[in-house]
Amino acid sequence: MNIDRFIIPESKTLVWTLTSHGYQFMTHNLFVALNKLKVPWKLCAICADDASYQYMRREGFGAIKAPSQLPDFGIHIVPFGSGNFQRLNLLKLRLLDELSKDDRIENCIYLDGDIAVYKDFVPDLLERLKLNPLLFQCDERQRDIVCGCDSCAWACTGFIAWRKGADKGAFLMDNKEIWLQKPEDQVWVNYKLKKDSIPYMSLPRDLYPNGTFVNLIGPQQEKVAFILHYNYRVGKQKEGDMKRFGDWNLVV
Numbered sequence: 001m002n003i004d005r006f007i008i009p010e011s012k013t014l015v016w017t018l019t020s021h022g023y024q025f026m027t028h029n030l031f032v033a034l035n036k037l038k039v040p041w042k043l044c045a046i047c048a049d050d051a052s053y054q055y056m057r058r059e060g061f062g063a064i065k066a067p068s069q070l071p072d073f074g075i076h077i078v079p080f081g082s083g084n085f086q087r088l089n090l091l092k093l094r095l096l097d098e099l100s101k102d103d104r105i106e107n108c109i110y111l112d113g114d115i116a117v118y119k120d121f122v123p124d125l126l127e128r129l130k131l132n133p134l135l136f137q138c139d140e141r142q143r144d145i146v147c148g149c150d151s152c153a154w155a156c157t158g159f160i161a162w163r164k165g166a167d168k169g170a171f172l173m174d175n176k177e178i179w180l181q182k183p184e185d186q187v188w189v190n191y192k193l194k195k196d197s198i199p200y201m202s203l204p205r206d207l208y209p210n211g212t213f214v215n216l217i218g219p220q221q222e223k224v225a226f227i228l229h230y231n232y233r234v235g236k237q238k239e240g241d242m243k244r245f246g247d248w249n250l251v252v
Contacts, residue, residue, distance in 0.1 A: 002064050004104065006044035011126055012106035014099065016044040017113050018092050019063075020070070021051035022077040025250060026113035026238065031061045032249035033117045041122060048091055049073070066091060067098075080234050081184075089185040096160070096171035096185075105164060112158035114230040114238050116247035121226040124207070125161040132201035133166035137208050137229060139186070152202035155193060156210060157186040158229055159203070168198045214241060 007014050019027040027045055034043055045063040047053035049072045056063035070087055078084040099108050107129055109122065128135055132150075139156035170192040173179055179188060193200060205213070209225055211232035228247065230238050242248040 001046070001067060001098075003044055003099075003102075006042045006062060007104060008041050008122070012104065013041070013109065013122065013126065014044060014105050014107075015041055015109045015111070015122065016046055016099070017111055018048060018066075018088070018095060019045050019052045019056070019113055020048040020078075020088060021055075021072050021075055023113050024052045024055045026077075027052070027056070028059060028061070029242070029247075029249050030111075030113050030115060030117070031059075033247075036249070037117065037120060039120045039122070046095060048088060066095065068094070077235050077238070086183040089183065090173065092157075092185050093171050093173050093188065096167075097169075097173075100162065100164070100167045100171055107161070107163055109161045110157075110159070111227070112229065112231070114233075114242075115159065116228040116230065116242065117226070118223075118228070119226045121208075124226060128201075128203075129161060129163050133163035134170075134198070134200040135161040136200060136202055137210060138202040138205055139210050139231070140205075140212075150199065150201050152200075155186075155190055155200060155202060156229070156231070157189050158231055159208060159227065166200075168196060170196070170198050214245060
């Protein structure tokens with residue numbers, strides 16, 4: 001993949017997201033947030049279909065085509081658990097695995113498009129990766145569970161950082177029978193982490209909160225948190241809540 005212009009040369013770090021026709025406005029919103037922060041790096045949007053690639057190029061955002069593009073599933077976000085959702089999940093796993101093996105990259109950071117960014121998280125993650133080379137957002141639903149540990153029961157594949165080699169094949173889908181039992185990328189990665197005893201660390205929940213904290217994030221928390229992940233929402237509910245809580249940057 002033509003990723004060279006996106007790699008931060010000093011640390012050989014790539015920050016990327018996966019987008020599609022149905023997700024392009026989420027990705028656009030993410031780009032605007034990063035532009036407002038004036039981060040000193042370029043987000044790479046890997047496009048699952050030609051429609052999203054053309055959209056990103058028209059808007060002037062950094063985008064490349066996925067090596068194996070999918071058909072256009074339409075302008076709406078594909079329903080969670082649907083066949084097309086599974087196809088996007090498989091593409092995401094293939095990209096994670098491919099980039100984990102790319103010799104041009106020493107550090108890799110992936111984030112979903114439904115994430116609000118409040119501060120540049122790259123310096124913080126690079127420091128954390130020196131001690132713990134595989135990091136996941138914690139995806140626990142209970143708010144009172146303190147995380148930032150090596151025993152998180154549910155690693156979130158919506159926000160991942162790793163150093164080359166630390167994933168130890170966690171992203172490689174190599175058992176179709178197991179995959180078909182519940183074909184979701186997050187379920188698969190957690191299965192591989194446990195099956196192969198791959199060491200990893202979850203990120204602190206106050207700095208990298210997930211969707212259970214959406215209605216608790218305000219001006220004071222934003223000064224602490226780097227991101228807020230709007231997961232646990234489907235379809236237009238994501239955009240609706242981002243608008244409600246001030247994290248939607250588009251007029252569309």
